[in-house]
Amino acid sequence: MSLGPVTPQQMFFSEPLPLQSGATLPEYQLTYETYGTLNAERSNAVLVCHALNASHHVAGLDERGVKGWWDNLVGPGKPLDTNRFFVIGVNNPGSCFGSTGPMHPNPTSPVPGRVWGADFPVVTVEDWVDAQARLVQRLGITQLAAVLGGSLGGMQALAWTLRHPQMLRHCIAVATAPNLSAQNIAFNEVARRAIVTDPDFHGGHFYEHGVLPKRGLRVARMVGHITYLAEDAMDTKFGRELRAAVLRYSTQEIEFQIESYLRHQGDKFAEYFDANTYLLITRALDYFDPAAAHGGDLARAFAANPATLDKRFLIVSFTTDWRFAPERSREIVKALVDNRIGVSYAEIDAPHGHDAFLLEDPRYHAVMRHYFERIAGEVQAAVPSADEGLQ
């Protein structure tokens, strides 16, 4: 039931990418993976957008044997069935998993080979979607069957419908929000301050100093991780369980299992994640707000382009997600309904908080399977039959 080993691919873009900020990314490479086979009509492609710390490696096993981050959803016979769909996973520019990012040479620098570091241009969800659209075009795909994403990935899926509506038919946005709340931004800012004030950050040019701002990254990950988990699930899993049989009465040693777990998450993260990428991606989250250009009215954002109106949407939220609560998904649904845009909405009663979108909940996966079967049926119906072809 798994795709087995998969190999990432690279695509280079020499044409500069204009960014929302007014800056441009002069040239860039995207790392991506594909699963399944593109049909002759090139009508069965699904793009999967990643969230904060994920990558192009959506499914299958990478060269180290590590499963893709959405392997439970994507594969042969899985809800997003690679026997029927051609699935594309792509790492966004600014990330740290192969696509051009802050750790790569800055071609605009007067110092040859100097890496971007903190000078990497600030990228937005819309910039990523533009970069993804170029990749899709280069793959010879005029229209995607669907764009799918969870959390920040869901924001990208929404942005696709507003920015390149002709290039997709379905948008599937899971555990996401039409913008960040003040509290969401606040948590991001705490994480950024932890990183930026780490003396090893060196203003974002730590690469040149041979150090990594791991202290800041650890704290950033710890605070982020708390917001991904439901409070009740944390109590069920850890509660007030102690690590040792007796209390140590120490402010710095670990007393509670939850501390041990969080420190471990922080340590792991600091080993593989880039500090500048963390800043860039949390900023892209902060900035995302498609309603802003329309007086804060999301319905008007969807109405602004007639090509958006015939897209169809699946919106999924999770009851215990307090990062992007169901209320936030319902704002999206309402804006779509106000425009009479076709939308299915599922609110899944799952205990896992925001992280639920990555987990294998039977009701959640049933909703996803059903929706992709519907898309597959449309793809099938649109294929001219052999008989028709002969007439």
Next chain:
Amino acid sequence: MSLGPVTPQQMFFSEPLPLQSGATLPEYQLTYETYGTLNAERSNAVLVCHALNASHHVAGLDERGVKGWWDNLVGPGKPLDTNRFFVIGVNNPGSCFGSTGPMHPNPTSPVPGRVWGADFPVVTVEDWVDAQARLVQRLGITQLAAVLGGSLGGMQALAWTLRHPQMLRHCIAVATAPNLSAQNIAFNEVARRAIVTDPDFHGGHFYEHGVLPKRGLRVARMVGHITYLAEDAMDTKFGRELRAAVLRYSTQEIEFQIESYLRHQGDKFAEYFDANTYLLITRALDYFDPAAAHGGDLARAFAANPATLDKRFLIVSFTTDWRFAPERSREIVKALVDNRIGVSYAEIDAPHGHDAFLLEDPRYHAVMRHYFERIAGEVQAAVPSADEGLQ
């Protein structure tokens, strides 16, 4: 309606304080303030316990003209009326506002004058209550009319009823919990890691290096502050409001007002708060769990001492407090009701989150006023009248 200028007092204790950890605090000084007049029967005293970053300065104006942290509640004609009650505010040992703490000389150190720093013994809510009880005894008070506190102060009020039940009649615990949840501990741990991993922390002996771990303190305060505010109130107050007219597209500069507010809170806090105190106080929060010694059954904790059973309680919670939600207060109420202990419970529909306990909500203050009027009535009734005295 204000107490006007008030003067802190000091009391020195040469008798060592045995601590829950097994260690002892060899000698210590407590800083305290009192407001109002102790009556002849010494029956109208109310002790106010402080939370994380507060102090003995509960009401009136200090030497710099700064109002006490609960000045809206405590004063002449206020809900806790200093015309009727003798109110005591005391700074806990380990804090940084005058009572013996990590920034004071360690008398057990072989180096004369060396400050405690990170060697200050770990103190618990119960240790604080024991220290407070000694102060109360020295003031010649056998029984307090009430012990009052909010948040961590509420935990101290609860601990009083379990530890020194003969020494009080009423317990008023506001916006508190019978223990911390895994999520509460997790946020504390993030704050502690930010402080401890700040290179200027120097293992808690930063005083000797002439530096302060301000970076860590700032991040600690920022994350704490988020948990004190209700998400909706944050959206109402800040929302996605920008600081400037146009976006800067920067990961390090301030874009949103909420960032500016949080950074300001962090900066202010780092100027006046001691890093070791932050560790000690968050740890005391983590450890508090009176039910733990009774198989996790809070009702049994209250039942363990017969003298606890005739105390009377006022428990107050706030609907939007997600740090110590109403559910946590209801756990306390249930344990009291299970023991047929007299308890009044008010759940105040206030928008301000955990911070509501410090604010002047009319319904909240009406509940407090009414309850203190009842206590004042009891105090009055217990006073022998002049006639009775003559017979």
